[in-house]
Amino acid sequence: MLAGLWFCYMALGLSMASLAPLVSEIEADLRFSHSAMGTVMGAWQFVYIFAAIPCGMLLDRIGARWGLAIGAAIMGLSGIFRGFAGEYIELLAAVALFGVGGPLISAGAPK
Structure with a gap:
């Protein structure tokens, strides 16, 4: 159980940090402006803020x-969808999806 928990936290950290080193490549490949890429990079934090309390209530239930398990699955889907995103809205939605899985991991791990 402890190894699984460690893996979930490792995946959470890697997913959070994985986008920043690739900004210039993503901007060039998908022809994003700096502001569009900034919006994509901040999408998961914005969703996380509003998803934290409902996710905590779900964890209690x-x-x-x-x-x-649900948080890890959502984060995995977010990573897969990021890889297949070819347009701004697709990448934005994929990164925002991470904001739903993240609170489940960060609030569920201490329990």
């Missing part, structure tokens, strides 16, 4: 084990 279903338990930490299921909450962590």
Whole structure:
């Protein structure tokens, strides 16, 4: 269980930090402006703010084990969707999806 929890936190950290080193490549590949890329990079934090309380309530209802599993699945989907995004709205939605899975991991792990 502890190894699984460590993996979830590692995946959370890697997902948070993975976009910044690739900004110039993503901007060139998808022809994004700096402001569009900034919006994409901030999307998960914006969603996280509003998802934290409902995710905490969900964790109280279903338990930490299921909450962590759901959070890990959502974060995994976010990563997969990021890889296949070809337009601004697709990448924005994929990164924003991470903002729903993140609170489940960060609030569920201490339980």
